[in-house]
Amino acid sequence: MDITVENVLKTYGLQRAVDSISFHVKTGEILGFLGPNGAGKTTTMKIITNYMIPDKGVVKIGGKSMPEYANELKRHIGYLPENNPLYDDMPMLDYLEFVAGLQEIPKEKIDERIREMVRVCGLNAEKHKKIGELSKGYKQRVGLAQALIHDPEILILDEPTTGLDPNQIVEIRKLIRELGQHKTVILSTHILPEVEATCDRILIINKGKIVADGTSENLRKQAQGQDMIKAGIKDGDPNEIFKALQELPGSSVVDFIDRNRNRFEIQSKPDHDLAREIFNLCVARKWVITELTPVETKLEDVFRELTMN
Amino acid sequence: MKPIWIITKRELRSYFDSLIAYILLVLFLAFSGFFTWLFGSDIFMSGQASLRSFFSIAYWTLFFFIPALTMRLLAEENRSGTLELLLTKPVSDRDVVLGKFTAALTLIIISLLFTLPYVITVSSIGNLDSGAVFCGYLGLVLMSAVYISIGLYASSITSNQIVAFMTAIFIGLFFHILFDVLASSFTGLTGEIFSFLSVSTHFESMARGVLDTKDLIYFLSLIVLGLKMAEDSLAKRNI
Ligand SMILES: Nc1ncnc2c1ncn2[C@@H]1O[C@H](COP(=O)(O)OP(=O)(O)OP(=O)(O)O)[C@@H](O)[C@H]1O
Numbered sequence: 280m281d282i283t284v285e286n287v288l289k290t291y292g293l294q295r296a297v298d299s300i301s302f303h304v305k306t307g308e309i310l311g312f313l314g315p316n317g318a319g320k321t322t323t324m325k326i327i328t329n330y331m332i333p334d335k336g337v338v339k340i341g342g343k344s345m346p347e348y349a350n351e352l353k354r355h356i357g358y359l360p361e362n363n364p365l366y367d368d369m370p371m372l373d374y375l376e377f378v379a380g381l382q383e384i385p386k387e388k389i390d391e392r393i394r395e396m397v398r399v400c401g402l403n404a405e406k407h408k409k410i411g412e413l414s415k416g417y418k419q420r421v422g423l424a425q426a427l428i429h430d431p432e433i434l435i436l437d438e439p440t441t442g443l444d445p446n447q448i449v450e451i452r453k454l455i456r457e458l459g460q461h462k463t464v465i466l467s468t469h470i471l472p473e474v475e476a477t478c479d480r481i482l483i484i485n486k487g488k489i490v491a492d493g494t495s496e497n498l499r500k501q502a503q504g505q506d507m508i509k510a511g512i513k514d515g516d517p518n519e520i521f522k523a524l525q526e527l528p529g530s531s532v533v534d535f536i537d538r539n540r541n542r543f544e545i546q547s548k549p550d551h552d553l554a555r556e557i558f559n560l561c562v563a564r565k566w567v568i569t570e571l572t573p574v575e576t577k578l579e580d581v582f583r584e585l586t587m588n
Numbered sequence: 589m590k591p592i593w594i595i596t597k598r599e600l601r602s603y604f605d606s607l608i609a610y611i612l613l614v615l616f617l618a619f620s621g622f623f624t625w626l627f628g629s630d631i632f633m634s635g636q637a638s639l640r641s642f643f644s645i646a647y648w649t650l651f652f653f654i655p656a657l658t659m660r661l662l663a664e665e666n667r668s669g670t671l672e673l674l675l676t677k678p679v680s681d682r683d684v685v686l687g688k689f690t691a692a693l694t695l696i697i698i699s700l701l702f703t704l705p706y707v708i709t710v711s712s713i714g715n716l717d718s719g720a721v722f723c724g725y726l727g728l729v730l731m732s733a734v735y736i737s738i739g740l741y742a743s744s745i746t747s748n749q750i751v752a753f754m755t756a757i758f759i760g761l762f763f764h765i766l767f768d769v770l771a772s773s774f775t776g777l778t779g780e781i782f783s784f785l786s787v788s789t790h791f792e793s794m795a796r797g798v799l800d801t802k803d804l805i806y807f808l809s810l811i812v813l814g815l816k817m818a819e820d821s822l823a824k825r826n827i
């Protein structure tokens with residue numbers, strides 16, 4: 280099932296928490312939702328899950344629009360809200376059973392699904408405790424388990440890995456990747472490597488508006504404009520090499536990174552194969568290449584550039 | 589229908605697990621038992637079998653106990669955010685309200701069932717009018733349902749249980765006694781309106797053994813009104 284968000288607007292008082300945003304998520308796509316604190320990520324998720332009704336615009340899931348078909352559509356959604364609210368006074372297994380019942384899992388399958396969730400979310404060691412007695416990470420796992428228990432086609436996860444230990448983070452990311460092959464997943468996070476590790480596509484929002492949309496590669500390219508290459512070249516006079524690099528048809532700016540070790544940073548002009556030109560130059564002059572790597576703009580830089588003003 | 593029942597079951601379990609249910613049962617039985625014995629002991633001397641004094645004691649004990657039962661129901665879900673989890677499952681706002689209403693009402697009915705030994709004792713003294721007893725109990729249940737729905741509304745507008753309790757008592761006082769007081773200080777139509785609005789008018793006529801559709805309609809409409817208001821305030825999601 281795909282998700283379409285069309286011109287969704289939500290105001291709190293005078294503030295526009297979500298300001299007329301539109302996007303589409305395909306089946307089998309994992310969308311990473313990025314944005315600074317207060318950007319409107321959580322609000323958007325609350326609207327997609329029909330917890331809140333937008334002031335304007337519609338959310339369509341599998342082509343059906345939200346408030347009208349809510350009761351039907353909610354069955355297909357697994358949602359992990361931001362602060363992972365749970366009933367502290369309930370034993371974990373009872374809670375999962377309660378959720379399974381609400382999600383209308385047939386009685387004879389409930390036990391099996393609970394066992395599966397205990398396994399997948401790594402709950403076994405603490406499964407007989409009350410939720411209030413669990414550590415933060417275990418509570419987070421219970422939150423994930425309740426979102427996944429009915430094997431939903433759509434997963435909306437608001438900061439799913441907060442509080443998890445590094446091992447569990449790896450497990451959960453792997454799980455999300457696996458699930459994401461057949462489901463539609465939207466997850467929000469502040470951990471940028473997490474987005475790169477798990478998401479097919481990134482959506483950055485700032486002050487309620489979408490400021491970037493694309494794969495992490497695309498975003499880096501957009502932010503960077505031209506390609507950059509780091510090169511280390513031996514067996515020549517640094518200044519001579521510097522000059523030769525400047526004269527290459529494909530180079531626009533050349534910079535020393537490390538004069539003593541002859542390392543350079545070269546920015547390419549559009550539509551030139553700079554790496555090939557450097558290589559050919561060195562071959563012609565009998566210089567030795569010790570390093571030739573494209574410089575990647577980090578997602579952090581992209582994020583900062585788009586969301587700081 | 590099914591989500592309502594699942595929510596009811598969870599609430600009932602939580603009442604019993606948290607001991608609230610036992611405390612309520614013990615206190616309710618102790619209070620009503622003690623006061624009925626204190627004020628109603630003349631029935632043993634007069635030999636007139638009647639539950640009138642028990643009914644008027646229960647009328648007051650329930651009034652104070654019910655807000656204590658309902659204050660938590662929605663306010664706590666608001667406070668902890670679990671309401672969001674509940675309402676993003678295939679559960680409607682109405683299911684939540686009705687599930688909680690049924691749980692509280694079930695607990696009250698269980699408490700009332702525990703007073704049946706008292707009925708049996710009294711009936712051994714003399715001829716007990718079983719129709720009046722039935723009507724009286726029905727009156728207590730309906731009155732409880734009214735206060736539960738008011739309590740649910742009070743609990744839906746806040747995330748603080750104490751505020752919910754106070755609000756429920758405040759609204760309840762009008763129906764429980766203030767309208768009655770107002771009714772006696774006005775004459776004519778105004779007085780009649782206040783008298784009609786008062787729970788005590790309708791309860792007393794039922795406790796006397798009179799089953800009138802007017803009373804039933806009165807109770808049922810208050811229940812529906814309270815539940816509807818609770819549902820509408822949940823739908824606003826603004827806490
Ligand atoms: N219940 C509310 N009442 C008033 N304003 C709110 C409410 N909830 C959110 N907001 C405001 O809406 C804006 C967006 O909030 P939202 O929670 O969606 O941000 P977010 O992107 O999830 O941030 P974070 O990264 O901190 O979780 C914020 O400025 C916030 O102050």
Ligand SMILES: [Mg+2]
Nearest residue numbers: 320321322361
């Ligand atoms: Mg958030």
